Amino acid sequence: MADVQRLGAYVIPGPATDPHAAVVEAEWAERLGLGSIWESELQGPVKDAATICGYLGHATEKIRIGTSITHFTLRHPIILASWGATMQMLTGGRFEFGFGRSSPLLFDTTGATPPTLQIMEDYATILRKLWAGETVTYDGPAGHYPRMEFLSAGMPPEVTPPPLLLAAVGPRTLELVGRVFDGVFLHPFLTPDAVQRSRLIIHKAAEEAGRDPASVR
Numbered sequence: 200m201a202d203v204q205r206l207g208a209y210v211i212p213g214p215a216t217d218p219h220a221a222v223v224e225a226e227w228a229e230r231l232g233l234g235s236i237w238e239s240e241l242q243g244p245v246k247d248a249a250t251i252c253g254y255l256g257h258a259t260e261k262i263r264i265g266t267s268i269t270h271f272t273l274r275h276p277i278i279l280a281s282w283g284a285t286m287q288m289l290t291g292g293r294f295e296f297g298f299g300r301s302s303p304l305l306f307d308t309t310g311a312t313p314p315t316l317q318i319m320e321d322y323a324t325i326l327r328k329l330w331a332g333e334t335v336t337y338d339g340p341a342g343h344y345p346r347m348e349f350l351s352a353g354m355p356p357e358v359t360p361p362p363l364l365l366a367a368v369g370p371r372t373l374e375l376v377g378r379v380f381d382g383v384f385l386h387p388f389l390t391p392d393a394v395q396r397s398r399l400i401i402h403k404a405a406e407e408a409g410r411d412p413a414s415v416r
């Protein structure tokens with residue numbers, strides 16, 4: 200069972216037309232003993248990741264639930280912070296936040312800011328500060344935020360922040376993972392040698408940032 204729990208599966212991948220199918224797939228994944236299920240977000244009428252992940256949290260009991268992937272700049276940081284904290288509270292700490300750059304076409308057509316390496320790093324830092332109950336004053340490539348607070352009745356939420364994961368292929372993005380993020384999604388068609396090279400880049404960057412390389416999944 201322990202080996203099976205290392206496996207995960209997407210639910211309703213691709214251009215799905217029925218979000219209810221995600222619940223059936225999630226329930227089967229949990230029965231099979233898989234460790235995680237992942238929702239790949241598409242902007243459209245039936246694949247909002249926040250809604251589906253919340254529904255899956257109610258439909259399951261033990262399996263981890265994550266996004267693979269959603270995007271930083273299509274949602275305000277305070278919305279992302281609220282989503283992550285709420286999911287952690289509702290699921291008992293089973294949520295994992297997976298992000299990525301996605302296609303340039305998405306940002307060309309929506310007018311949202313394309314997520315550069317600096318923007319992704321700054322978003323991760325902002326989210327962690329909000330979850331820690333800090334007041335965030337920021338003016339930079341990720342936006343202008345004079346005084347953001349993520350507080351409830353004057354106290355930070357009593358919830359463990361979700362892990363922040365990033366999809367990465369190139370060496371600079373892999374280095375960003377090592378410096379800042381808790382885990383990485385690698386391309387599914389990498390050879391074992393390519394996986395090892397990616398791992399070495401991440402671990403080297405983590406060490407240079409003063410982090411424990413083993414803490415990056």
